[in-house]
Every structure is written in structure tokens, then in C-alpha cells.
Amino acid sequence: MEDKRQGGKLKKGDFLLLLGVLALCGAIWAAVHFLSPAGKKVVITDADKTRITLPLDEDMEQRFYSGDGWNVVQIKDGKVSVISADCPERVCVHHSAIDTVGETIICLPHQLVIEVE
Numbered sequence: 575m576e577d578k579r580q581g582g583k584l585k586k587g588d589f590l591l592l593l594g595v596l597a598l599c600g601a602i603w604a605a606v607h608f609l610s611p612a613g614k615k616v617v618i619t620d621a622d623k624t625r626i627t628l629p630l631d632e633d634m635e636q637r638f639y640s641g642d643g644w645n646v647v648q649i650k651d652g653k654v655s656v657i658s659a660d661c662p663e664r665v666c667v668h669h670s671a672i673d674t675v676g677e678t679i680i681c682l683p684h685q686l687v688i689e690v691e
Contacts, residue, residue, distance in 0.1 A: 613675045613690030616654045618647065621685035630654065630673065630690070641684035654688060656681065 584592075618626045620640035628634070628649060635648045635657070645659040645666060653671035661683040669679045672690055679688040 611675050612652065612673055613677075615691050616649065617689050617691055619687045619689075638686060640681075640686045643684050645681055645684055645686050647688060654690065655679070656688070659684070 613630055616628050616630055618628070618638060620626075620638060622640075626638075628636075630649060630652050633650050635646060637644050637646050643660040645656050645661075648655050648657045650671075653673040655671035656666040656669065656679055659667050659681060661681055663683075666679050666681040666686070672679060672688075675690055677690050680686070
């Protein structure tokens with residue numbers, strides 16, 4: 575029997591299919607990223623299920639005590655971020671600032687959820 579494999583080379587059709595899939599993924603990402611509405615407020619929920627609503631158009635910084643520790647939340651230029659925390663990994667601090675409806679920052683050790691609405 576004769577082996578008809580191409581030796582791992584891409585054919586022209588394979589390349590066009592791959593290019594089409596990448597273009598579709600890029601278009602979906604751009605639509606979600608650029609067409610999603612900017613949020614007007616941020617809702618912060620702590621370990622005790624206390625909900626605090628703050629406007630995104632007023633710059634502020636506030637420390638929130640939740641669980642066994644604290645997080646400092648900053649609203650600046652219409653975006654919200656966690657700028658410091660006393661949790662071990664500080665994943666919430668390394669998260670980029672958010673401003674689009676539905677985006678969240680979560681600090682699992684402190685059970686703090688920050689969501690743009």
C-alpha cells in the first residue's frame with residue numbers, strides 16, 4: 575500500500591480555512607470588546623452578602639473589609655480596579671481595570687465580588 579500523507583505540510587485549502595477561522599475569532603472578539611456598553615455603576619458584594627453600589631463616574635478609593643482581610647478598590651477615569659489587598663496571591667490586584675457591563679473582579683480568599691453594571 576502507498577502512504578498518501580503530505581508529511582505535515584499545509585495545503586492551500588487548509589491555510590484558507592485556518593485564516594477564515596482566525597478572522598472569525600478576531601471579528602467576534604472585536605464585536606464583544608468594542609460594542610459592549612460601558613458600565614455606569616459598580617456593585618461590590620462581600621462575604622456577608624452586603625451589596626454596595628458606587629457610580630463609575632466619580633473617582634474614589636475605599637478599603638473594604640471582607641472575610642479575613644481587606645481590599646482597596648479604586649474607581650478612576652470610569653474604570654474600577656483593586657489596587658491593594660492582603661490576600662496571599664493578590665490575583666485581584668493583578669487583574670486589569672474593568673469598565674464594561676458584566677465584567678468582574680473576584681477575590682476568592684476574601685469572598686469579594688466587584689461587578690460592573
